[in-house]
Amino acid sequence: xxxxxQPTSMDCAEGxxxxxxxxxxxxxxxxxxxxxxxxxxxxxxxxxxxxxxxxTNEMASLIITExxxxxxxxxxxxxxxDTAVYYCIVRVVSGGSNYKLTFGKGTLLTVNP
Amino acid sequence: xxxxxxxxxxxxxxTGQSMTLQCxxxxxxxxxxxxxxxxxxxxxxxxxSASEGTTDKGEVPNGYNVSRLNKREFxxxxxxxxxxxxxxxxxxxxxxxVIEAFFGQGTRxxxx
Numbered sequence: 001x002x003x004x005x006q007p008t009s010m011d012c013a014e015g016x017x018x019x020x021x022x023x024x025x026x027x028x029x030x031x032x033x034x035x036x037x038x039x040x041x042x043x044x045x046x047x048x049x050x051x052x053x054x055x056t057n058e059m060a061s062l063i064i065t066e067x068x069x070x071x072x073x074x075x076x077x078x079x080x081x082d083t084a085v086y087y088c089i090v091r092v093v094s095g096g097s098n099y100k101l102t103f104g105k106g107t108l109l110t111v112n113p
Numbered sequence: 114x115x116x117x118x119x120x121x122x123x124x125x126x127x128t129g130q131s132m133t134l135q136c137x138x139x140x141x142x143x144x145x146x147x148x149x150x151x152x153x154x155x156x157x158x159x160x161x162s163a164s165e166g167t168t169d170k171g172e173v174p175n176g177y178n179v180s181r182l183n184k185r186e187f188x189x190x191x192x193x194x195x196x197x198x199x200x201x202x203x204x205x206x207x208x209x210x211v212i213e214a215f216f217g218q219g220t221r222x223x224x225x
Contacts, residue, residue: 036214043117043203043216044156087155101146101205101214102172103156 004088009108012082018075020107022088025069030092033064035073037084038106044087047073078111085109115139119204119217126194126224134189134220136204144207145187146171146214147179149200156203162187194224 005023012018024033034049048055048062050071055062061074075082087106120135138145143164148156148171158171162181176198178190187206191198201221207214 041219043205043218044214045216046213049213102158103148105155 004090004104006088006104006107011110011112012078014080014111014113015077018078018082018109020073020086020109021070023070024090027068027090031090033062033071034089034091035062036087036089039084080111080113083109083111117204117206117215117217119220121220123221126222128195128224130194131192134202136188136217137186138206140206140215142206142208145181146205147189148203148205149173150203151200159189196224198222199224
């Protein structure tokens, strides 16, 4: 699975968009980008995933650059409850390490009132 | 709709004691996982079970054993607990090639 690089921490004002970057310059053609988050003391929660097209769901949007070497998770209107550690993970869907999710240290997003 | 349930939620052990952490999922998922998370660090995979009847080592398997009892249940056993095993333990499950893993709420284990 490709390695990812994320900033250690970020701040965002409540109500504003939070843009969390992730670099994955060694991503392979069959690897997806996944985002999870972990609110303090809770288990991680799946947010969104994508291959090469931009994706949106009720929680967030995922923007993947054309060369797929980086991506940005966007929380359009951050709330205090979005304060959490956000993990960017790159992996294949099937075959190889299909059954493993490798978590790095993630980005601590703090949403301020 | 419980999802992934872990028991117990909290546990204190003395060095050398043994215990089993229980995990059950009600989503008919094939794959199940055990992770540990130490303060200020990300999650590390201990063991996983790709399907009923199979188990494999993750990044940090030493000092642990697992049992995939049936499709629903995946237990983690500490045979002789050590202070280095003080951690928060998370169980998770996912479908065959499913992208989305579901996590339990964690077991906070302290070994003194």
